[in-house]
Amino acid sequence: MEVVIKTVLLAWDAQIKRAEKLFNGLSDEQLLQEVAPGKNSGVYLLGHLIAVHDAMLPLLGLGEKLYPELEEPFIKTPDKSGLTIPVVKELREYWTAIHSKLSAQFNALTPEQWLQRHNAMTDEDLVREPHRNKLSVLMSRTGHVAYHLGQLVFIKRD
Numbered sequence: 001m002e003v004v005i006k007t008v009l010l011a012w013d014a015q016i017k018r019a020e021k022l023f024n025g026l027s028d029e030q031l032l033q034e035v036a037p038g039k040n041s042g043v044y045l046l047g048h049l050i051a052v053h054d055a056m057l058p059l060l061g062l063g064e065k066l067y068p069e070l071e072e073p074f075i076k077t078p079d080k081s082g083l084t085i086p087v088v089k090e091l092r093e094y095w096t097a098i099h100s101k102l103s104a105q106f107n108a109l110t111p112e113q114w115l116q117r118h119n120a121m122t123d124e125d126l127v128r129e130p131h132r133n134k135l136s137v138l139m140s141r142t143g144h145v146a147y148h149l150g151q152l153v154f155i156k157r158d
Helices: 002-024 042-054 068-076 088-108 123-128 134-152
Strands: none
Touching: 002 042, 002 088, 002 134, 042 068, 042 088, 042 134
């Protein structure tokens, strides 16, 4: 089982590094562009990924959110909703902070802890559906990053 968990953690790390490389390769102005006409902007997707990853802390029992104020503009409402959002420079700093925290927390979990229930389910739920555990959350969030990376590659580069 340890090999499987390590494989999932390596996949997460790879997607985060790919996203980081992509975000770092785009200027603040480029991130303001939409990935396609009428679709999300790069800055919205950056904020969205930060907010979703921040929500993993309480979901996995690893602590409180660092940026709860990002939930409303980046999870509960769509892009171009008119809500005030942080500037790109701040979001870049938030990206680094949340992923540093998650990395430290993830590496501290034992294989047994990865197979425990997450906080959106009960012990009874886990008995019925043991595959719905902390590791499955990480797997789904890894796919989520990859999905949005597929959108972000369409931002025009100079």
